[in-house]
Each structure stands twice: as structure tokens, then as C-alpha cells.
Amino acid sequence: VSAAALGARPARQYDLKGSWIGRxxxxxxxxxxxxxxxxxxEGLSVPSLPAVHGQMLxxxxxxxxxxxMRQLHVDTDFLASINVMDYSLLLSVYEPGVCRPAT
Incomplete structure (x- = not known):
């Protein structure tokens, strides 16, 4: 079961477009x-987990x-087929073993 489906609040969320301009x-x-x-x-980060020598999580x-990867390809192929050129991936990072209720 997904942590999001349980109503958990992510430790971090990233809106990713694959660009750096204005991002x-x-x-x-x-x-x-x-x-x-x-x-x-900063790399992927979770507030309660300390960075180890600047390494990414x-x-x-x-x-x-x-x-x-297969699902990402299916999704991007679908968006291209309906001429959607501007889309992003919402990546939510949850802390292992922590399920904080959404507020």
C-alpha cells in the first residue's frame, strides 16, 4: 500500500521537469x-536523515x-500522442518507517 494512499505526508516533494531554467x-x-x-x-533529502559527506540519498x-521506467515511457508517450509538451513529474519522498498524517 502506498504511503500517499494511507494519507501520509511526504518528508519532501519535488516537481521535476528535466530543465534547470526557472526551476x-x-x-x-x-x-x-x-x-x-x-x-x-542538494540531492534527494529527508530532514531527519543526516547527509553523509554530501552524498545524495x-x-x-x-x-x-x-x-x-516502463510506466514513465507509457505516460510520456501518451502525453506526446495528445500533443502535451509541458508536463512534470511529482516525486514524493517518505521517511522509512514514518507515517505522518496529512494536515
Missing amino acids: SEKHRLPCSTLKDNEIRR PLAIGHRYEQV
């Missing part, structure tokens, strides 16, 4: 949805990698 959060609040430049500059999708 920074100008007025950043603790629960702001971050953009491409923040993930490039890995995107751990493990055995689901092929499934995720």
Missing part, C-alpha cells in the same frame, strides 16, 4: 514543493526499476 523554489518554506535545481544542488526502487 528553483523562490520562496522556500519547510513544506514547499521543491524543483529541479534543488534536487540537483539514493532513489531506492530496487526490483521495481523496470516497472517504473
Whole structure:
């Protein structure tokens, strides 16, 4: 079951377009949805997990990698087929073992 389906609030959220032009959060609040430049500059981060020597937190999708990539291709092919050129991916990062209710 997805953490989002359980009503959990993500530790971080990123609105990703695959560009860097104008892709920074100008007025950043603790629960702001971050953009491409923040993930490039800071890597994936979870507030309660300390960074280790500036390393990025890995995107751990493990055995689901092929499934995720296939779905991304299906989704982008669909959007292209209906001439949608401007879209983004909303990536939500949840803390392992923590399920905070949405407010």
C-alpha cells in the first residue's frame, strides 16, 4: 500500500521537469514543493536523515526499476500522442518507517 494512499505526508516533494531554467523554489518554506535545481544542488533529502559527506540519498526502487521506467515511457508517450509538451513529474519522498498524517 502506498504511503500517499494511507494519507501520509511526504518528508519532501519535488516537481521535476528535466530543465534547470526557472526551476528553483523562490520562496522556500519547510513544506514547499521543491524543483529541479534543488534536487540537483542538494540531492534527494529527508530532514531527519543526516547527509553523509554530501552524498545524495539514493532513489531506492530496487526490483521495481523496470516497472517504473516502463510506466514513465507509457505516460510520456501518451502525453506526446495528445500533443502535451509541458508536463512534470511529482516525486514524493517518505521517511522509512514514518507515517505522518496529512494536515
